[in-house]
Amino acid sequence: MCSKLLSTEWGPMQIRSGIAVSPGVAIGPAFMLGVEDFRIPDDTVSVDAVESEIIRLRCALENVASEISANEALASKHLGKEYAAIFAAHQQFVRDPKLLEKIESLIQNQHQTPEHAASQVLRKYAKELQNLGDKYLAERAVDIFDLERSLLRHLLGEQREELSHLKAPVIVLAHNLTPSETAGLNPKFVQGFVTEVGGSTSHTAILAGALEIPAIVGVGDFLTDISGGEMIIIDGNEGRLIIAPDEETQQKYQLVQQRFRSEHQARQKYGLGRAQTLDNVDIEVCGNIEFPEEAKSCKKRGADGIGLYRTEFLYLGALKERTEEDHYEAYLEVLKRFPDEPVTIRTLDVGADKIPDAMMHVYGDKSNPELGLRSIRVSLEYTDLFKTQLRAILRAAVHGRIRVMFPLISSLSEFRQAKMVLRDVCEDLEDQNIEFNPDIPVGMMVEVPSAALMAEEFAREVDFFSIGTNDLIQYTLAADRSDPAVSKYYNASDPSVLFLVRRVLRAAQAADIPVSVCGQMSSDPKFLPLLLGMGLRQFSVTPQAVAPIKQLIRKVSIEECKELAKRVYELDLARDIENFLRAELKRFLPEENENRRN
Amino acid sequence: MSDSQPIQRTVRLKIVQGLHIRACSGVVAIMDGFEGRVQIHYGNKSADASSMFDLMLLAALPNSELSLEAEGEGSELILDQIEDFLSHPSVPQD
The missing domain is CATH 3.20.20.60 (Phosphoenolpyruvate-binding domains)
Incomplete structure (x- = not known):
């Protein structure tokens, strides 16, 4: 039941592979780093909060629109009308009635938070643009991601959560993690991480081992497929990243996770005492x-x-x-x-x-x-x-x-x-x-x-x-x-x-x-x-x-x-x-x- | 009275780049203030003419055939404007 909901909500399960740098299996919600460190809350809104959440969404869209107007005026003054026209188009994106309708419907019917709903709808649009087979239109996806960032910034405002303030278990997904960022991860909440770049002996990879959390690096582009909050499975033994797993896959990995933990424990006894060859x-x-x-x-x-x-x-x-x-x-x-x-x-x-x-x-x-x-x-x-x-x-x-x-x-x-x-x-x-x-x-x-x-x-x-x-x-x-x-x-x-x-x-x-x-x-x-x-x-x-x-x-x-x-x-x-x-x-x-x- | 009935028209897209961002933006601008509804059909896809996202996703190629469908007060006039806009090779710079 739950997985059915998940797969319709997040799209079909996706499996990606990368370089396994720290063993084990982690299962948890996606936490995106790199979209200016936005933590998109994945919880739902209560039925009586729907109205106020929709007002919050509209206010944020309004703020984004006025920000764009200001930019449009600046561009028109300094760069000429030719450049300003792009901002006018962005303005029309923000004011697109279909956009508002889709986001509101997710808030109203699925009780998603505006952050989540907006991110999901915009990313879906961006992905569709990328898949049209038209190079020019595919590049416009960048404009949509920009819009997403502005909107999230306005929506989250003071609520923006930093990585260091995590309060619930997550799986960190990022383009790259510097060793110092990795060192700062709190293994109590960060159950594992996946990065788009990086090699098996990079220091980030070494640190993942030190933190003893499953990790995969060098997966290649995958962040654009994710809006945050999706269920993620990291298989740090095989270097597999599974986005929005179906129920069968979740069950399979829960077993793998249990087996890894018990084998891991059993293995500890081999560490004791000096090691001698035969x-x-x-x-x-x-x-x-x-x-x-x-x-x-x-x-x-x-x-x-x-x-x-x-x-x-x-x-x-x-x-x-x-x-x-x-x-x-x-x-x-x-x-x-x-x-x-x-x-x-x-x-x-x-x-x-x-x-x-x-x-x-x-x-x-x-x-x-x-x-x-x-x-x-x-x-x-x-x-x-x-x-x-x-x-x-x-x-x-x-x-x-x-x-x-x-x-x-x-x-x-x-x-x-x-x-x-x-x-x-x-x-x-x-x-x-x-x-x-x-x-x-x-x-x-x-x-x-x-x-x-x-x-x-x-x-x-x-x-x-x-x-x-x-x-x-x-x-x-x-x-x-x-x-x-x-x-x-x-x-x-x-x-x-x-x-x-x-x-x-x-x-x-x-x-x-x-x-x-x-x-x-x-x-x-x-x-x-x-x-x-x-x-x-x-x-x-x-x-x-x-x-x-x-x-x-x-x-x-x-x-x-x-x-x-x-x-x-x-x-x-x-x-x-x-x-x-x-x-x-x-x-x-x-x-x-x-x-x-x- | 005829305005309450949907009216249809076929237009050849002459804008050199096809329905790219500037062209979509132009269509949405024409729609501004129009109370009725305009649908643009291209192949098996349809778009609401007041939605940037919809229009972009049509990915209509230059010289392709678009069918327009409008309903509501002032449908004829709005279709005239859209047709005129789509039938010129370049997006006017005002």
Whole structure:
């Protein structure tokens, strides 16, 4: 009954696909971001409020009309009558008797709110225009969306709800979410999100994993099909977005959701205890975190430590500079959960898609930010900022097993420069008689091809390596990790990438220094046997991956992994490698496939 | 008396761009103040001549045949005006 109503109200069910970046299933009403953050209330109006709601609609339309008149007068004065004519046409749209009739009918007969009804009717018109097969008329849909925005602005007025003021569970739909917007999502109300753009290793995607809400990115244009409030299903396992699902689909996904939750819970037990392969080789599985609070969930999931703490997230969304104490407290919070385990703190990795509001002035409109001033380059350019963080790290290191790691190192001189700043900070602290740990291990991320190529030289100077596959892939293959247009070029299975990873692992082994992989590759089960076969013994994965990765480690032997790796070295196409790894994974986890098929 | 009966007329659309936004806007402007009703039929689609949305969705192509149907006081006059407007190649700029 309910679904019948839904499908007539919202049009037929639509299924779209995108890149699954955070698993799970979410079902809830659509909340559109990007239409100037309008939250269209999806509740209905009571029968006795219908009259007053219709008056409210008419007032809003009247206001929009006078706004257009004002614009028309301005255009006529400054641009000439030719341009003003367009506003006259817009005026006629607002005053279209059919428009009013349709919106009022939805309010009167279906008791929809004016916001909802107006949005729905206008979007339907816009869509019809787009489907006429006339390019000129299709472009006029933009005018209709404009009209919708003006009308909503007048209707919602003071009632405009911001994302941060959500009071009920929703599914967030947006063209794009910046990492700071993502970080600001309240998982209590935001059950999942879907964006039109974005790639699987963009920072937004990483944050979705951290928030533990199902998410899909890179779906392509879909927002124009939605007016807000529709029932939405996100299948974060398969990367499917379902708009206005029919009853059968809803029931199916409720079951999938339940099963995912119970499997998820059952799986947690695999996280506990150390993970050893069948031939008794001990493997360390640490967690990657963005916020100190995540240390708790890492601990619960059985992480052997923190392999990557992305500290820049402390800055995102913050309007002012972070102080040494802000850093220090955040680090202590992590140490509270991992007092005796390794905690690897990566210094600020800002730039590209992660620019804190407080640092916007540093970045102009750069057309190629991934190759610009980002990460360690920012720290070396703005040493005060860098020193503030290093002081906090050195002080916190008194209380636990902290390691410090510099991101995006591309040359030996850069690493030496960063280390020099660290030594300066040690001297300052000593002069000031402040307690700190001068002996913390200093390592680097290997994520620029130049660093991987020079791994042997670096291995003589660093205390440890951590391979950041996300950036390594994008720089090796020249494919922006957050641009869906080049996502087919961004491929973790590419032999060139695997060649570089192998090179770094060998250099670390030869120099006898620890090495881990902290990029998405290490959280992806299909790469686990290969990485083990290549010689990797330390993994740092997203918190949700700790248990499944440990579970898989316990099912393989180093011997068979070495054999598998040898066969991969013989393949020269990314596609072949990927298919081979997938097939091998099925061999290791037959029961997983059984579950998937059901 | 004949005004109370619907009257019909066939017109060839001469506006070069067809029924695009400016042309629709012109028709709606003519309708302003007219108390009766005018329907424009194109192929199997129909539009209320006082509705911008309706007219745009006709997507009537240049040189196509439109049939007009009017009822109410002053139907003849309104159809004269609409016919005149649609039969000229360009939308007049006033």
